[in-house]
Amino acid sequence: MTDNTSPKSVIDESANAPQDIFAQFRESYQSKEAEDMSLQEYLDLCKDDKMAYANSSERLLDAIGEPTYIDTAKVKGELGNIFQGRTIAKYPAFDDFFGAEETIEKIVNHLRGAAQGTEYEKQVLYLLGPVGGGKSSLGERIKELMEKHPIYVLRDKKTGQLSPVHETPLGLFQNREQRKVVSDSFGIPERQMKKAMLSPWATKRLKEANGDPNEAFDVVRVWPSESNGIAVSK
Known part of the structure; x- marks a missing residue:
């Protein structure tokens, strides 16, 4: 069998690889630059x-994605041994975490409750377990996922200063009549505005x-x- 790949073509491809990486880095960086808009545009x-x-x-639930379900009764190997035939959910954002599927499902359930505005929204998610159990790794992954979607923040028009607490513009709509108008006109659920404090x-x-x-x-x-x-926060 003859290898038709010349040494020159191999060198050319490897020489282009760093350029591709730098181009991707630049595009990623530029895509995350701050973007200004008016309140109406928002x-x-x-x-x-x-x-x-x-x-x-x-935002975090969207970044985590939808799960695929695995019937471990039909799977040979470690998953079947660990979960003993139970059906487990596997989330794409945690596809490299093995054996932590039930813990991840509890985290997702907590987030679902918080997303619906229940008492979970006021609670702190606390990971408890032995050393080496993956708590820090899960926490770091969650922080990475929080960076997937942008947020929209009020800025002082005169000074250009961002809100020090990175507050949403929705906090401007404080009374029920305003919230109803905004909800009807722009499709924003009233509960999102009700919970936003100025x-x-x-x-x-x-x-x-004035x-x-x-x-x-x-x-x-x-x-x-x-960063x-x-x-x-760190």
Whole structure:
């Protein structure tokens, strides 16, 4: 059998590989640069993209993805031995975690409850287990997944300062009548606005603008980032 690949072509392909990596890096970096928009543009975006107004649990659930179900009674090997014939859920975001499927399912169930606005939303998810059990690895993966979707943050129009608590524009709609109008016009569930609180920082700037939110604020799309200290803590 003859190998038709010349040494030159092999060298050329390997030489192009770093360039491809750097191009991908640049594209990824540029895709996550901050993007400015008006309050009206943000609300219009919410019509088409539910992630624009989703809470943190909803964004995380979307990043985790839908599971595939495995009947371990029909599987030979480690999974069958560990789960003894039970049906387990395998999530794409955790496909390299083996033996932790039941723990991951509990995490997902907690997030589902929080996404629906139940008491789970007020609770802290606490991982307890022996040393080497994978708690830190699960926590790190969850933080990575939190960086998948952007968030939309109020910004002071005059100074360009972002809200120090990275608050959503939905906190501007404080009374029931406003929430109903916004919900009917842009498809944003009222519960998303009801739970959004306006910070003292935003309240002060709104007062300085004589109650005109368009005068006080615009909106910036930013990406959660542990390294940049945006919406993900270390």
